[in-house]
Amino acid sequence: MTLSIDEYAQKFKMSPQMIRAKIRANRLQTAIDESGQTVILFTSQDRQPKEQLEIVQIYKDEIVELKQRIEHLEQKLERAGEQKEQMLRDERDLIERVYLSKDEQIKSFLDLIGNRLNGSTNLTSQHHLKKPKLELKHYLHQHHYTEDETKRVMERFAQAYGSDERILQHSGEFVLDFGRFNYNDLLLRASV
Numbered sequence: 001m002t003l004s005i006d007e008y009a010q011k012f013k014m015s016p017q018m019i020r021a022k023i024r025a026n027r028l029q030t031a032i033d034e035s036g037q038t039v040i041l042f043t044s045q046d047r048q049p050k051e052q053l054e055i056v057q058i059y060k061d062e063i064v065e066l067k068q069r070i071e072h073l074e075q076k077l078e079r080a081g082e083q084k085e086q087m088l089r090d091e092r093d094l095i096e097r098v099y100l101s102k103d104e105q106i107k108s109f110l111d112l113i114g115n116r117l118n119g120s121t122n123l124t125s126q127h128h129l130k131k132p133k134l135e136l137k138h139y140l141h142q143h144h145y146t147e148d149e150t151k152r153v154m155e156r157f158a159q160a161y162g163s164d165e166r167i168l169q170h171s172g173e174f175v176l177d178f179g180r181f182n183y184n185d186l187l188l189r190a191s192v
Helices: 005-011 016-024 047-130 136-142 147-160
Strands: 002-004 030-032 038-041 168-170 173-176
Touching: 002 005, 005 016, 005 038, 016 038, 136 147, 136 173
Parallel strands: none
Antiparallel strands: 002 038, 030 038, 168 173
16 A cells, blocks of 8 residues: 555644655655655555654654753743843942942032132131230230320220120230131221
8 A cells, every 4th residue: 555645644644744754764665656756655554553653752752852942942041031130230230330439529529629618718717726815915016006006905905895705804914816706996006
């Protein structure tokens, strides 16, 4: 008995391509019929179960191979997902470091400006703080006040004593504290 490739494929529920592959692998006996077509020699009924077992084995082999390919692709997909997540984490960390760096630069810049602004006022106040308390008479003598100018300044201090917090006395003498107060109005040389 002979079957065409299509008949054999239908009988054993296989694709014609698979039948041709079996023919090329010499797993099926073939012949050429009078019309010139390749036919499969099918001589006994005991071959049918053997062929079916072969087909089942082929399908099992293909299933195993497909499962392995699926596992391989799933592993690749999982690795790709992990790599993508790691890249995103690295990118986030980089962005955070950049922003932190910029924040530090801005903070340093603002601190520098603040220090410079405060430094100019602090320099003045530190300059006054470094000046010791000075007796009024000694100050007037150092700055070459005349006798009349000294007398007028001493009278101004005496009149303001008790009502002006700037007027200080130590051991009965007026004392100037340039670190805390400005005395320009009281130390004027011209008469009031």
